[in-house]
Amino acid sequence: MQKNQYRINSIDILRGLVMIIMALDHTRDYFHSSAITADPMNPETTTIPLYFTRWITHYCAPIFVLLSGISAFLSSKNKSRKEASAFLIKRGIWLVIVEIVIVTLGIFFNPFYNFIMLQVIWAIGCSMILLGLLTRISGKLILPIGLLLVVGHNALDYANLPATGFAANIWKVFFTARGTIIPLGPAHFIGAFYAILPWTGIMFTGYAMGRWFVKEMDASRRKKLLLITGSAMIVLFIVSRLLQGYGDPGRWVNGEHSLLSFLDTSKYPPSLQYTCMTLGPGMILLALLENIKARWTDVVSIYGRVPFFYYILHIYLLHFLLVIVFFASGYGMSQIASDPPFLFRPRNFGYGLPVVYLIWISVVGVLYLPCKWFNKYKMEHGQWWLKYI
16 A cells, blocks of 8 residues: 655646646547538637637647656656666556557547557657666756757758658658658558657656655745746747747748737647747646645546546547447448548537537546546555556
């Protein structure tokens, strides 16, 4: 039985918030009428509610990856360097397998795996493997390499990279993937949506920040560091965006939709401006949430304590619900694969945002008790496999 485990509540609360918000985007993917046919971030065709429904979810992946880095550092405090390294590598390999086998099946419900999607779990898993290898070599290299990846990878926006062939795929998988489709055969494909190394940079930075969250760290000093760092990142985002310079491959357009264009930074891969836009407020929230104790923070932190468990459950619950709605809407067996690679998700199927929000809130609510139970189970049991879930 695990007792008196040191935790920073703000980490669990913020992670819970981003897990809840993340489910909104996945609900939109399955149930919104234009999720497949239109880009919600396109200022010319979107609506304000739809735009910000998608935009707010941009905060989820970078904040979650940063917090994963912080948690990796804190968990390493109770292990030798060799033990911590081995655990990170094994957990990273496990997450890559989960992305390919469990998450892909949950997203598409296709047992033949004609399309394998590599997203955030894949990026986290690969980053953990690299983190585990680097901690074994030198912990002092983690922060400079992390900053180099976060700040420097946009230099590739100006590089003449291979456009086709094996070399092009390698560059895309590691640095520049944005919906990259890699054929494995006539009927099997890999969709690389999360380029590994830009996300690795965020995780490395989080790992280095983990020193701010150790038990010996003065809470007021931690809060000051978070507020200063977060504010500096927001300023950097605004200034670099206004200058239309380095840090994002896209330029914002000053006109009728200037605000929407200004906020539309590159997530695939995460540009420097995108990273500053999302992690700056994230760090400020970490500082502000630490001393808050309320009923809503107790509820939200439950999701943050069992993020992997919640993530897998919410994908399968959403897709099972989609199957029910699919048949209830009059679709038949012949229409299951009407819009590959998604099964049970016809191109012209879906509802407006009010229904999407209702489904999202319902799914998150239904998962509260299972998450609460699993969190209690983890606290009361010490089986080795619980560290991987």
